[in-house]
Amino acid sequence: MDLVVINLIDGLFYGLLLFMLSSGLTLIFSMMGVLNFAHASFYMLGAYFAYQISMYLGFWMGLLIAPLIVGIAGAGVERYGLRRVHQYGHVPELIFTFGLALLIEELVKFFWGNNLMAYQEPEILKFALFSVGANAVPAYKVFMIFTSIAIFVGLLYVLTRTRVGMIIQAALSYPRTVEALGHNVPLVFMGVFGVGTALAGVAGVLAGPVLGTFPGMAFVLGSIVFVTIVIGGLGSLWGALAASLLLGWLTTFAASSSFQFADLLNFFGMTRPEDMSESYLRDLWSLTLPQIGPILPYILMVLILVFRPYGLFGKRDV
Amino acid sequence: MLEVNDLHAYYGKSHILQGVNIEIKEGEIVALLGRNGVGRSTTCKAVMGEVPPVGSVKFKGQEIAGKKAFEIANLGIGYVPENRDIFPGLTTRQNLILGLKPGQKDGAGRWSMQDMFNMFENLERRADVEASVLSGGEQQMLTMCRTLIGDPDLVMIDEPTEGLSPQMVQRVAELLQEIARRGIATLLVEQKLAIALDIAHRIYVMGHGKVVFEGTPEELKSRDDVRKEWLEV
Amino acid sequence: AENVKIAFIDPLSGPFATTGTNGLAEFQFAAEELVNKKGGVLGGTNFEVIGLDNKMDGKESLINLQVAIDQGVHYIVQGNSSGIAHALTEAVNKHNRRNPDSQVLFLNYSAVDPALTNEKCNFWHFRFDANADIKMDALTDVIVQNDAINKVYLIGQDYSFGKAVAAAAERDLGAKKNTVEIVGNELHPIGKVKDFTPYARKIVASGADAVITGNWGSDMVGLGKAIIEAGFKGPIYTYYAASNGITRTFGEAGAGTINLVGEGSINPSSSPEVDEYIAAFEAKYPDHDIAQPRIVNVIRMLAMAIDEAGTATDVAKVASALEGMEADNFWGGKIKMREQDHQAIQDVYVMQQTAGVKHTLDNSEFGLETVVKVENASADMPTTCEMERP
Amino acid sequence: MTDTYQKTATVTKAPVFSMAQVAPWVIAVIFLMVLPIAFGSNSAITIMNQMMITIVFALSYNMLLGQGGMLSFGHAVYMGVGGFFCMHLMNIVEANELPIPLPVLPIFGGLFGLGLATIVGSFSTRKAGTVFAMISLGIGELIAACSVIIVAFFGGEEGMPGDRTYFLPFFGTEFLRQIEVYYLIAFWTVLSALLMYLFSRTPVGRMANAVRDNPERAEFLGYSARWVRFFSFCGAGFFAGIAGGLFAINYEILTETNLSTTQSGIILLITFLGGVGFFFGPILGAIAFTLLQSVLSLQSEIWQLYLGALFLATVMFFPGGLAGVLMMHVPAARMGRLGWLVGPYLRTILPALIGIAGLAALMELLFHVRHSATGDTDMTLFWVTFDSHSILPWIVAIVATVGGIWLARQGAPKLRETWHRANTPGAAKTTGGAA
Amino acid sequence: MTVPALQLEGLRKSFGKTEIIRGVDLSIGRSERHAIIGPNGAGKSTLFNLITGRFPQTSGKVRLHGHDLAGMAPFEINRRGLSRSFQITNIFSNMTVFENVRCSLLWSQGYKYSFWNMVSRSRELTEGAMEILEQINLTSRAQLPAGVLSYAEQRALEIGITIAGGADVIMLDEPTAGMSHSETDYIVELIRKVTENKTLIMVEHDMGVVFGLADYISVLVYGEIIATGRPEEVRANPKVQEAYLGAALEAEH
C-alpha cells in the first residue's frame, strides 16, 4: 500500500516534470507546426547555466536567471534562424532544430566537457519533507510539483484570456493575412518561442539536480516529450497535462511493478521449455514489465495515433 | 487619402507592376478593373507591403512604402484578400475577433460585431462553427467583415462579389455604399463590370501592369474602345 | 627504428568520450613513462599509441580496424563495451585467417563479458582486466563475510553485462552462503530510464541490506542518487561507480556507501614508485584520473612479450610469448596471463568512496580506498574456452 | 516557352531513353569501376563501401521524404531488420552449406525489409504528416528497444556476427578480399539506384508527388492517397533492406546501433544535406557525409561540432541541399555563362573559406588549451605544428577569420549582381565580370 | 429515358444538430447539362461533396448510372466515371502545370498503380496532357509550378484537371468564379466543348453562364430543391425570383 502511495507521488513528480517540458513544446509545436527537436536541448542549457550560476550566486539566482538567458537564446534562435527557415517549409524547419540540437550538445561538451556536473539542489530543500513507510519524499520534489502547477495556471491564462493563442493558430495557415489585420506576427512568434524555451529552461534548472546534469540529458528526454504532446493532442494545454501525468504514472508503476511475461505465457498454456537456449521465446520467458517500461509510452502513442489521430484532447489532426 | 505614384512590383524576375498611379479620396469608391492577371491583386498587395513595393505609396500624406504590413494596417488601411484566407481551426466569431486591432475593443470603431451579424445573418447562424467549413459565399462575407471590424479608414477589397448569389451581390453593393457613407475610402477590385459601373465614383482600368484608363463610370460607358481592348473579348 | 604502433579504438567523441579520452591518456602516459623513457623495446624501438574514434559504434570500430591495419598497426587495444569487443575479436580472427601476412593482436583492457574468454575466445585476444565473474567472485567473498548483510538486491542494465553480473551474483551467493537472501533481481533498460526513483522505492521496500549493480555512466549516478535519496542506508556494491564526474556528483552522500570492485589499489598504493607515477599523471592530465590501472599492465606485458619474442611484427610469436606470461603487477602482487583462455589473473580489490585519501578522483576531496584485497582472484576459475592455435 | 513543349514532345517520340538520361549512369558505372584503382588501400575501399551502402539507404529514404512527402524517424529499422535477417541467413548457409552464392543475399535483405514495411505501412500510411512521422518514431523506438530485449534474434548488444566466405563460390571468388566485396556492392548500388530512379518515373512514383502536394485532390483523380503512400513506403522498405543486406556483407556483423533512432536521424540529415528536391541529391549527401565523418573525425576531436554547424548552415542558406546548389547553376550553364561567375566566386568563396578555416582554428585552439594535457602545448593544425599557448597562432587565426569574412562580404554584392546578370537572358556581361 | 446518369433519393446531411441537406430528390439524365443554383449556404457544395463521397450522407441514396454509391471512397466513385472540380481552388501547387494535368490522366488511361511502365515514355499521356493544356490555354505555362499562376489561371487549371480524366459525369463548382468576362466567355465555350454528350452538373452564381449553358436548372434553397426545370420555366418561377434571383438579373443583363 505504501508503495502505491509513494509511486503515485513519484509519478506525479515525473509527470509534472514532463509537463514543464511539453507545455513549452506544445506552445511552439502548435505555433510552428513543426517538431522542435532542440526543445530538450534548451532544457539541458537551463540545467548547465543554472549550474554555472549556482556556483557563484547560489541555486535561487540560477532558478531566476538561467531561464531568462535560455528564453533570450531561444528568441534569438527564432529571430535569426527559424524565421529565415520558416519560409522553406516544415521539413527544413525540423532539420534546423535537429541540427541545432546537435550543435547545442556539442557546444555544451565543448565548454563543460563530457563529465557529469555536480549540480546539487539547494541546502534548504535537502531534507525529507515526509516519508511513507520507509520511503522518504524530498522537499525538493514537492517544491517542483508546485512550481509546475503554477506554470500550468499561468499558461492557461495567457492562452485562453488573451488573443495570443488565436493569433498563433491563425498565423499558422495565413501569417500574411494576420499581419494585414494589424497583428505583429513576427513579434508574437519570437515571444512565444522565447517563452516556450524559457519553460524548458525552468524544467532544466529544476530537473538538473535530480535527473543529473550531463551532455546526454537532452537526448534521454528528447523524443519522449513529443510523445507526450502527441498523445495529449497538439496545441492542447490540458492534453499536455493529462498526457504528462498519464505517462508519469505509467512509467512509474511499470518500473515498480514486478510483472513477469512468463505468467502471461503460462496463462496462454505454454510451458517453460527445459533448454532455454533452444527456444526462440527464451527472452520472453525472462522478460519483466520494468524492462520495457520506457517503451510503453511509444506503444501507447502508436496505438493512439492509429485509432485517434488527433490525440486525447486535440481538435485537429496532429 | 491614398496616393500611389509610379508603383512597381516584381515576382522574382517577372516585372508585374510597371508604374501604377492611383489616387483615392475620403469616402470615395474607386474601382480597379482589368483582365485576369494584369496585376490588380498585386497592386493591393504592394500597397499593403505584402509584395515589396518599388515607388511611392502615400497614405494620409505619410509615405508607407517599405513599412511592414501590420504597421500599415494599424495606420488604417484594411485589405480583403481575393482568396479569402479564412483561418482554419477558429470559429467564425474568433475570425472576426482577430479582425480587431491589437488592444481594440469590439464596438469601439465604426462597426461592431453585431452590425456584421445583422448585415449577414448567415454569419450569425454559423457564428460558432469552425469557419473553414463555411460555404464559399459565407467565407467571402466573413473576410469582408473581418477587415471592416478593424475600423479602417481605407479598405482595399479584392473581388468581394465572387461566389455570391445575385441578391447577396446586391447586399454587398449596398454595404459598399454604406461604407462610403461612413466616410471610408474604398478601392474595389472587381470583375463584374455592372456593379463597378453601378456604385463606383471613379474607375481605373489596368492592363499589362499599368493604368490604361481613368475616369468616371459615365466616361467608361462612353469609351467602347477601352472596354473592347482592356475588358471584354 | 620504426615505432611499434598501438591503435587505441574507443569512443573519443559522443556520450562516452570521457572514458575513451581518459583511457587514451593513460595509455600514452604509460607508453611514454614505462617503455619509451626506459629505452623502448628490442633495444630502442618506441611505443606509439594512436587514438581512433569508434564513436561507440561497431561499424565504425571495424572501419577503424581497417585504417589501423593499413597504417601497419599490429596491436589494437579496446575496452569500452563488450559488444564492440565481440565485434572486434570476430573481425580480428577473420582478418588474421584471411590475411596471414598482416596479422594483429587484440589486447582487451576493459571489456569484461566472460564470454570473451570462454565460448567466444580466440588465440588473438587477450584480456588484462578481471572479468565480470572474477570481480563478482571477489565481491561476494566480501559480502558473505559481512554478517550485517542478509538481504541483497540485484539491479543492473538490461544487456549482456548487466545480466552476467546478476547471474554471477546469484550463483556465487548461492554457493557461498545460501542464508543470504536475494530480495530482488531487476534489469532496467540501458540509458533510457529518466527517473530511477521507482526502482529505489522497490529496493527500500524490499528491506535489502545491500545493493549490487553493474551500472555505469549516468545510469549509475541516477540509480545511486535515487537509492540514497529514497532513504536507503546500506552499502551499494558496484563495478564502475568512480571518476568521470561520478565520484564528484555522489560527493558526501556516496562516502561510505559506494563500494567498487576493481584491480589495482590506488589508496593505499603498493610502492612509492606507484605514488610518483600517479602524481606525475595527475600533474600532466589535471582533469583525468588513473581510472583503469590495468592499462599499465597492458603496456608493460606487451613490451616484455615483444622483447621475449624478439619481434614486434610477427604477432603470432608475440602472442605465444604473452600466453602464460607471469609478471610483477605494477600495482602490487603478480599478474599471470592464463594460456588456456588468455584471461589475466591478478589481485582484485574492493574499495570504498572515502574523503581525504591521498589520490582523489575528479579533483574532488573524495577517492577510492581499499577495504579488502583478494589475492590472485579466481586463479582456478574454470573456462569453456577451446582455442585453436596457428 | 514553346521550346519546353518541343522538349517534352521529343521525349515522347524517343523509343528508348534519350542520351541525356543514359549518360550519367554510364559515367557512374565507369567511375565506380576505376575508383579502386585510384584508391586501392583496404581502408579506402572500406570507406567507399560504407559510402555506397549509405547511398542506397539515403536514396530509399528519399523515396519517402522527397517523393512521398512522408517524414520518417524510423527508417533505420528497415535497413537493420533486412540486415539482421541476412546475417541469420549467412549463418544458416554456413551451418548447412546451402548452395547459395553471396551476391544474391541483398535480395533477401530487400524482401525482409519489404515484408516489415508491408506490415507497418498497412497502418502507418493511412495519414501523412505528423501522424506518420510520429508513428514511424514510435515503431522505430519499439524495434530498437526489442534489439536489446530479444537477444535470440538480435543478439543483444554483441550483435549478430557471421561469415560471408562460406557461401557458394561465385565464379571462383569467395569474397575474402575487400576489393571483391567492393565490386559486389558497387553492382548492387548502381542497380538499386537505377531501379529507384525508374520507380520515380512510374505512375505510382508520379502520383506519390501528387499525393505529397494534395492528397485530397489525388483522391478525386481515382487514386487512393493511402495506397499510393503504401506503395512508396514498401518500395522504400525494400531498398532499405537491400542496403541492410549490403551492410551485412561488408561488415559481417549487425548490432543494435543499426536499428537505433540515431541512425534514422542521421539518414534524414544526410538526405537533406544532399537535397531532397532532386533524385541524385541523396547520393551527394551520402558521399559528403561519409567523407566528413571518416576524414574529419580523424583530424579533429570536435568534428561533430562542425557537423552540427554544417547542417544549420545548409538549411539556412541552401535549403535545396548540395543538389540544389548545383542545379542553381543550370540556367547559367545553359546560356554558357558559368565562366562569368568564376571570378566573383573566387573573390567571395576563397576568402569565405579562409574565414571559416580561421574560425575552426580558433575553436581548435580553444579546445586544445582547455582540454590538452598540461605541458604538451604544441598542436598540429592544417599540417603545421605550433605552440597553442603562444600568442601568434591566435593572432593568425583571428586575422584569418575577420579578414576572410570581411573580404567575402566585400565580394558578395558583386557576385550577386553577376549572378543576376548571368541568369537573365540577353543581359550583357559587363567588363571585369570574370577574371 | 433509360437509367439516369445521376439520381438522388431523399438525400439528407446534417452536421451536428444543423441539417444542411434536407431531403433532396433529383434525377439527371445522360448527357444533360444541369445547373444547380441557390443562395449562399444553401448546401450546393455540400450536395457535391455528398455525391462525390467527400462526406458520408446521413440518409438517402446516390445512384450513378444506377449503381448505389453508398460508402464508396472518392477515388472509387471517380473510377466509376464521375469527376469534380472544387469551389476553392485545389491543385498540386508544387508540381508543374504539365505534371498536374498528366497525373489526372493516369488512372483513366489505365496505368493504375503500375510501377513497371514509365509515364514519360507514353506518347498518349504527354500528348493528351498537351491537348488539355491547349484547351485551357496554359501551354505557355506548362513548365511553371502551378502555385505561381494567377488566380484565374489556377481556376482554368482546376477545370483542366477535372475534365482530363475523361469522366462522363462532370461536376463543376463555380467554374467561372473570379473570372473576368473575357475568361468567363472562354471557359463557358471550353466547358461546352469538353462536355459534348457528357453529363454536366454545375453550381454557378453567374446567371449569364447558367442560362447560357444549362439545359435544366434546379434551385436549392436551405437544403431543399424548390424548383427544377428548363431555364425559362425556372426564371419565370416567382418563388425562385424572390428566393434567389432578386433584382440582380437585370443588373447582369
Ligand SMILES: Nc1ncnc2c1ncn2[C@@H]1O[C@H](COP(=O)(O)OP(=O)(O)OP(=O)(O)O)[C@@H](O)[C@H]1O
Ligand atoms: N507568387 C507569384 N509568383 C510568381 N508570379 C505571380 C505570383 N502571383 C501572381 N503572379 C503573376 O502576377 C500576375 C498578376 O497577378 P495578380 O494576382 O495581380 O492578377 P490579378 O490582376 O489579380 O488577376 P486575377 O486576380 O483576376 O487572377 C499574374 O500573371 C500571375 O501569374
Ligand SMILES: Nc1ncnc2c1ncn2[C@@H]1O[C@H](COP(=O)(O)OP(=O)(O)OP(=O)(O)O)[C@@H](O)[C@H]1O
Ligand atoms: N463540415 C461542415 N460542418 C458544419 N457545417 C457545414 C460543413 N460544411 C458546410 N457546412 C454548412 O452548410 C451550409 C452549406 O454549405 P455549402 O458550402 O454547401 O453552401 P453552398 O450552397 O455551396 O454556398 P455557396 O454558394 O456560398 O458556396 C453552410 O451554411 C455551411 O456553413
Ligand SMILES: [Mg+2]
Ligand atoms: Mg486578383
Ligand SMILES: [Mg+2]
Ligand atoms: Mg459552394
